[in-house]
Amino acid sequence: MVLVIMMFAISALITKKYNSSSENYAAILKEFEEKSAAIEERKKLADNDSLIENEEKGTNTVILKININTADINELQKLKGIGSTYAQRIVDYRQENGEFKSIEELLNIKGIGEKRLEDIKTFITLK
16 A cells, blocks of 8 residues: 555646656747847848947947838837837838838837937837
8 A cells, every 4th residue: 555655646747747848949949049040130121221330339230220211110119218109109100201211210210209219229220
């Protein structure tokens, strides 16, 4: 009888350890897939000259530049302070007036002032 109880206890421990490992594996796999997708996106952007070196701080970090003449709403929302409403306004403005000819033209969009423009200026491009 003692042997049977010990077998059940060992079996439960092994099952618990296996389930825990499976959950960790799933989390690691998900993180790997997300990072792989991010790397692929960076490679595509690098081919389009959308990445620049950050020389201002003397580092070799890469800054993502978003083209405000071609970016969709989801891409525009990656900019600091630009949510879905502002992103939609940028797209609407672009559709009504054509491509932006200067970054300062963003000041014509309701809600985008000098401060917000200054916050995103480094991260946007027109080409």
